[in-house]
Amino acid sequence: MGLTSRTLLIIAILAALGCVVGTVWMWPRLARRHWAAVLGRLGTLMATQLAFLAALGLAANGYFGFYASWRDLLGTGADQPVAVQNHFGTGTPAEHTADPAPGVEPLGKVPLTGPDGGAPREAGMIEKVRIAGGRSGLSSEGYVYLPPQYFRPGGQHRRLPVAVVLTGYPGDARNLITRLDYPGVALDRIRAGRMQPTVLVLLRPTVAPPRDTECVDVPHGPQAETYFVRDVPQAVAAAYRVATGPRSWGVIGDSTGGYCALKFALRHPDVYGAAVSLSGYYHAAHDATTGDLFGGSVRLRRENDLMWRLRHLPVPEVSLLVATSREGEGDYHATQRFIAAATPPLRVSSIILGSGGHNFRTWRQELPVALPWLAEHLRAG
Structure with a gap:
């Protein structure tokens, strides 16, 4: 799936929204003071933020055209055989x-x-x-x-x-x-x-x-x-x-x-x-x-x-x-x-x-x- 694919952007947006819903649903279960619950709360918050950042980054890249492909983003395209x-x-x-x-x-x-x-x-x-x-x-x-x-x-x-x-x-x-x-x-x-x-x-x-x-x-x-x-x-x-x-x-x-x-x-x-x-x-x-x-x-x-x-x-x-x-x-x-x-x-x-x-x-x-x-x-x- 291409970096500028509209499908990828839609998936990223849905994933971000899914993280929000999942966090709200799981939060009461993670309200305890046990160390596992604390790690769970941190994990859900980080996952939600990363998902939204990924969706925002894909949207910005699609609009401004910073990188055309995964190879461009990762810097692996220069040595590809032609x-x-x-x-x-x-x-x-x-x-x-x-x-x-x-x-x-x-x-x-x-x-x-x-x-x-x-x-x-x-x-x-x-x-x-x-x-x-x-x-x-x-x-x-x-x-x-x-x-x-x-x-x-x-x-x-x-x-x-x-x-x-x-x-x-x-x-x-x-x-x-x-x-x-x-x-x-x-x-x-x-x-x-x-x-x-x-x-x-x-x-x-x-x-x-x-x-x-x-x-x-x-x-x-x-x-x-x-x-x-x-x-x-x-x-x-x-x-x-x-x-x-x-x-x-x-x-x-x-x-x-x-x-x-x-x-x-x-x-x-x-x-x-x-x-x-x-x-x-x-x-x-x-x-x-x-x-x-x-x-x-x-x-x-x-x-x-x-x-x-x-x-x-x-x-x-x-x-x-x-x-x-x-x-x-x-x-x-x-x-x-x-x-x-x-x-x-x-x-x-x-x-x-x-x-x-x-x-x-x-x-x-x-x-x-x-x-x-x-x-x-x-x-x-």
Whole structure:
């Protein structure tokens, strides 16, 4: 039974309620002063509290997406073997037929709902995949949204731009669909003529759970940056009809994903030509979840500090969009300093809300503007 299973949550809630009923029923029998009765009272109280904490924890995890599976929670998922398949199946030329792609494993399709019945030519398609990195040795599950134009007659001769979408830490890639609805926003903007058809690759930055790598190539540790700037583009380009090169690839993310997005564009303009940060920050976090990301190297730490890069290194010719709120968001002043430090040929745009916060509601408000902005800065092949 999965960690995010609704059935598990219901069982936990029923167990907590059962503990309450059991405690009330047994309490008169445990009212004696004998040591066994005292231990019984302590046991029933502890069981009730633990049951309620478990139910509350499962509910919070399901809502916020802290951990996607038991392996994530226990930290046992990083070394799991990955079986890579070199095909996605067959279909007519107008339908999706992915070429053999080492590093990409299909895990099924996610249904789309709507008045058109979710037909690929009308609504597009969401595929669940696992992308394994040949260079980094890392792998991560995620989703790929293919817009309707990918499936329409003549689409096989067109290569679409790509937007890599990242969650925060620890994140759950499903939240990019269920909570932020990236595919729905993209489809709505495409149908309205406000966004060019773009393939979305929906991932989370936590590729070595439970460690927060901050998208860093950790010395003698997880090579997270290599995974996102080398392995993912190579695998996706081999599996789907997409354009290649920095003019055709962009990246967008919230919180930790926003920091990673900006960093990828600034450090690897040969891969990502545009990036969007929603409530992102500007230097790598350092706490119990990250450990020592830089092996004690001051040089590596500075190179991953975005403000330091703007002040001390030549800036690349890329386009960035940063989003924050004057009230309710902790990165507002840092974002203003980042904007002020930017110099040509770097181009920085911003979305500044009057009030908001570090939450899905604020990001949903920003997405209908931020996602088309990113697509506008990409080119089809």
